[in-house]
Amino acid sequence: MNAATSRNLTIAFFVLLTFGALAPMAFGSARFPQWLEVVIGGLMSGVLYALVAIGLVLIFKASGVFNFAQGAMVLFAALTLVRVMEKLPFALALVVTLAAMVALAWLVERLVLRPLVNQEPIVLFMATLGVAYFIDGFGQLVWGSDIYTLDIGMPKEPKILLEGTFEGGILVSTEDVIAAVMAGLLVAVLALFFQKTGTGRALRAVADDHQAAQSIGIPLNRIWVIVWSVAGLVALVSGVIWGSKLGVQFSLQLIALKALPVVILGGFTSMPGAIIGGLIIGLGEKVSEVYLGPYLGGGIENWFAYVLALIFLLFRPEGLFGERHIDRV
Amino acid sequence: MIYREAGQFKTTYASDQQLFPILQDRVFVIGFLVFAFGVMPFIGTEYLFRAILVPFLILSLAALGLNILVGYCGQVSLGTGGFMAIGAYAAYNLAVRVPDLNLIVIFLLAGACSTVVGALFGIPSLRIKGFYLAVATLAAQFFIDWMFARIKWFTHDSPSGNVSAPPLQVFGFPIESPEAKYLFVLAFVCVFALVARNLARGAIGRAWMATRDMDVAAEVIGIRPMAAKLSAFAVSSFFVGVAGALWAFVYLGSWEPLAFDVNRSFQLLFMIIIGGLGSILGSFLGAAFIVVLPLVLNQVPGWLGVHMSTATVSHVEAMVFGALIVFFLIVEPRGLARLWAIGKEKLRLWPFPH
Amino acid sequence: MNLRDAEPATVARRVGDVILAVEGVSLAFGGVKALTDVSFDVREHEVRAIIGPNGAGKSSMLNVINGVYRPQAGQITYRGTKRSAMEPHIAARAGIARTFQSLALFKGMSVLDNMLAGRTLLMKSNIFLQALRIGPALAEETEHRKRVEDIIDFLEIQHVRKTPVGRLPYGLQKRVDLGRALAAEPKVLLLDEPMAGMNVEEKQDMCRFILDVNDEFGTTIVLIEHDMGVVMDLSDRVVVLDYGRKIADGTPDEVRANQAVIDAYLGVKH
CATH class of the missing domain: 3.40.50.300 (P-loop containing nucleotide triphosphate hydrolases)
Structure with missing residues (x-):
């Protein structure tokens, strides 16, 4: 497939997506304010998917590893935070958790990445599967496996917007808005870190070409520790937001599995791709669940994201913003 | 001294290409089969059959199927649980809707259903590789989970989604006693292992391995990637589907979709990584390991005089599996089967150092 | 000269x-x-x-x-x-057969299997016969083995025929690459x-x-x-x-x- 066809398909995809999102209104099965609530709700959960996906993209770019353990890291971070908060004030607990994530990154680099350097990507992927199991078991062994409430003082009561414009207004959860703002801030900080600092530059160099970066004296191993630590930070933020929304529990790790179709949609190597992919998946699954679900027996949220990603893979395997590469022989 | 092939000269290519070219291997395998079929039923306890041997054999069959896809053809799948579910529910529907169908026919047809679905979900493999494909197969897993939980037709309108297998019998013999179940499953597994071995060392197995090792080169020498990959998906899903049907009918008896969720897929993948990718023997070793390890872990605290809750044991189990996966990928990517082969090499020279 | x-x-x-x-x-x-x-x-x-x-x-x-x-x-x-x-x-x-500049052998397979893979196109028996390895499928395997052995003799690599190619030195791998191409006749x-x-x-x-x-x-x-x-x-x-x-x-x-x-x-x- 050449570039033009590929671009046209992408445009067609967005057009279809817009139609899909608008369709419930056009066919009269939804009122506008309700529909808008669904769309906003979808975009909000999309922000959270995007957050987990950013962790995946970070690690993939810097170490070529598709990190299946990102979900387990989210759970581990949230669990650590919530249990340490029982003993220490929030700010201190945050520091302790962050230290734990850095330690985890260091251990992963030492015990997994370094011995497996230059292995095929799929081997590394399977290794992160093992890491995921280990972190899950370890986290729950140390911190327990109940459901814990994470209260960091986010206001719970929903806000009603545009009351004057529509009858009844639009219901928006304040928690979601704060979460979105936090996610936005994190992304901005990461972008600044990558663009403006020396470490950020080194990270980008490593992402571009491992060997070239190494040959000019960038210490690969240290970069990996930093990247996995940053991914740990992203996991912590995702864990805080998810955790205060749903409670800290094992199922967090399954929600994080949703980040896989997100990166497939957005492309493995693209930060903006992770964000837009997250929004598309969040929006798509909410709208389809609310308006299509009833016809199919409900619960289609469980597979919608995956099937969307699967269909997408067939037409544009490199994702929306990913890099194409040519097999050379 | 015992395990030596000196003096066994192959005078024809046919004799060099037989199933087990070395005499001692042949004797060992035959002896093992005689023991498994002839002696085991008389000496085994009910616990041994029910809790260890039957699940071990069925999971070996599923692992064998997955190994064809992952180990031989290099296509990673995380949807194995889903394909097992297809086999289980297909068998259930056949048993319920088509009266008087022979049980063996039911299982084979269940495998055939799984083959069709597996080949369908294998289509993306023509365009994508590696973890992209792994994620695509997760789509199959989640979709299939949902299908059996929500579409009532498949569960014969059972209100809870829970279904039960009918009484099992083959040619008038009931398969109810632990011994009978064990022998029935054993027979299936032996036949399928032979088929897997034949396929793996024949033209089609070479096409799979060639696709795995270097797909562009395979295409250049005339192996069509589409045929190789889809046939691997099809054969693999057939094995997995039959295993799913056996798991549901013979081991579980009654089950719900949860029995075949994504954790089953991971468990099977772990089996072949630990047992040995691209090895028939490895599928068995891996399955044995993963079936036996939790039983051992459950016992260890007792031996040490410590009390551990079930939850704790399951967390420790997850940690041990996770650590072992990483360990094997680093130290011996070809798993227990490779260790076995190394042991045999050593034995060939024993007791001489070289 | x-x-x-x-x-x-x-x-x-x-x-x-x-x-x-x-x-x-x-x-x-x-x-x-x-x-x-x-x-x-x-x-x-x-x-x-x-x-x-x-x-x-x-x-x-x-x-x-x-x-x-x-x-x-x-x-x-x-x-x-x-x-x-x-x-x-x-x-x-x-x-049309070819060899590759940077070796593109099937590293996990033996020399024999690499070369037999080169003859895939010449093999006819279907998957069911192969699964049971009876009759035509068996005869075919033996027949192709003979042809491949001729090429192995020709390239003088008899001593490594059952070795996985990944373990062979570079020079021999180059020969196997040629052999695999030749196997397709x-x-x-x-x-x-x-x-x-x-x-x-x-x-x-x-x-x-x-x-x-x-x-x-x-x-x-x-x-x-x-x-x-x-x-x-x-x-x-x-x-x-x-x-x-x-x-x-x-x-x-x-x-x-x-x-x-x-x-x-x-x-x-x-």
Whole structure:
């Protein structure tokens, strides 16, 4: 497939997506304010998917590893935070958790990445599967496996917007808005870190070409520790937001599995791709669940994201913003 | 001294290409089969059959199927649980809707259903590789989970989604006693292992391995990637589907979709990584390991005089599996089967150092 | 010494009609032009060399011939059929085999299996017969094994036939690569730097194998090689590429005397 066809398909995809999102209104099965609530709700959960996906993209770019353990890291971070908060004030607990994530990154680099350097990507992927199991078991062994409430003082009561414009207004959860703002801030900080600092530059160099970066004296191993630590930070933020929304529990790790179709949609190597992919998946699954679900027996949220990603893979395997590469022989 | 092939000269290519070219291997395998079929039923306890041997054999069959896809053809799948579910529910529907169908026919047809679905979900493999494909197969897993939980037709309108297998019998013999179940499953597994071995060392197995090792080169020498990959998906899903049907009918008896969720897929993948990718023997070793390890872990605290809750044991189990996966990928990517082969090499020279 | 000079009479008899021709082939990756309007032909039974500096587009040319790359313009005519692009399996089926510059062997498989894989196209029995390994499937395996053993003898690699190729030294791997291509009983053999990275002795062995293949089986050979001595010795005609364009085409002697070639490839004399 050449570039033009590929671009046209992408445009067609967005057009279809817009139609899909608008369709419930056009066919009269939804009122506008309700529909808008669904769309906003979808975009909000999309922000959270995007957050987990950013962790995946970070690690993939810097170490070529598709990190299946990102979900387990989210759970581990949230669990650590919530249990340490029982003993220490929030700010201190945050520091302790962050230290734990850095330690985890260091251990992963030492015990997994370094011995497996230059292995095929799929081997590394399977290794992160093992890491995921280990972190899950370890986290729950140390911190327990109940459901814990994470209260960091986010206001719970929903806000009603545009009351004057529509009858009844639009219901928006304040928690979601704060979460979105936090996610936005994190992304901005990461972008600044990558663009403006020396470490950020080194990270980008490593992402571009491992060997070239190494040959000019960038210490690969240290970069990996930093990247996995940053991914740990992203996991912590995702864990805080998810955790205060749903409670800290094992199922967090399954929600994080949703980040896989997100990166497939957005492309493995693209930060903006992770964000837009997250929004598309969040929006798509909410709208389809609310308006299509009833016809199919409900619960289609469980597979919608995956099937969307699967269909997408067939037409544009490199994702929306990913890099194409040519097999050379 | 015992395990030596000196003096066994192959005078024809046919004799060099037989199933087990070395005499001692042949004797060992035959002896093992005689023991498994002839002696085991008389000496085994009910616990041994029910809790260890039957699940071990069925999971070996599923692992064998997955190994064809992952180990031989290099296509990673995380949807194995889903394909097992297809086999289980297909068998259930056949048993319920088509009266008087022979049980063996039911299982084979269940495998055939799984083959069709597996080949369908294998289509993306023509365009994508590696973890992209792994994620695509997760789509199959989640979709299939949902299908059996929500579409009532498949569960014969059972209100809870829970279904039960009918009484099992083959040619008038009931398969109810632990011994009978064990022998029935054993027979299936032996036949399928032979088929897997034949396929793996024949033209089609070479096409799979060639696709795995270097797909562009395979295409250049005339192996069509589409045929190789889809046939691997099809054969693999057939094995997995039959295993799913056996798991549901013979081991579980009654089950719900949860029995075949994504954790089953991971468990099977772990089996072949630990047992040995691209090895028939490895599928068995891996399955044995993963079936036996939790039983051992459950016992260890007792031996040490410590009390551990079930939850704790399951967390420790997850940690041990996770650590072992990483360990094997680093130290011996070809798993227990490779260790076995190394042991045999050593034995060939024993007791001489070289 | 030119090995061909010793037997001019056979050379004249050997070379037949044009079996493969490329006309006006252009290939680009994004903005990078790998090949620009390249045309040349290959005659049956001849040894045809493609030479040129690094990045001249030689490997790309082979990849176009056996369909790994699709050129944006031009035609490929093989045994009378004109195509705008080859497909790898059509090329394989029609008797074009190749070896690879950076080894592309099936590393996890034994030497024997690698070479048997090269004969996949010649195997007929279906999956069910293979699964039970009875009758025709069994006979077929044995028959193909015989043919492959002949090639193993020819290449003198009997001692490693059951070794996984990943464990073999480089020189032997190159031989297995050639063996896998030969196993398909090709009409045209594309060799991408078969002697790269070899020492003199290994090179001599490889030259002998290539000439023997050409003489005994009448296989047409298209060869990319950097060692000018080897090229001059082995080949009947030479194409020279530079920056994706053809700059010369002719017998080794003609090419050697060509000023453009000397400037581009052999270097301007000081």
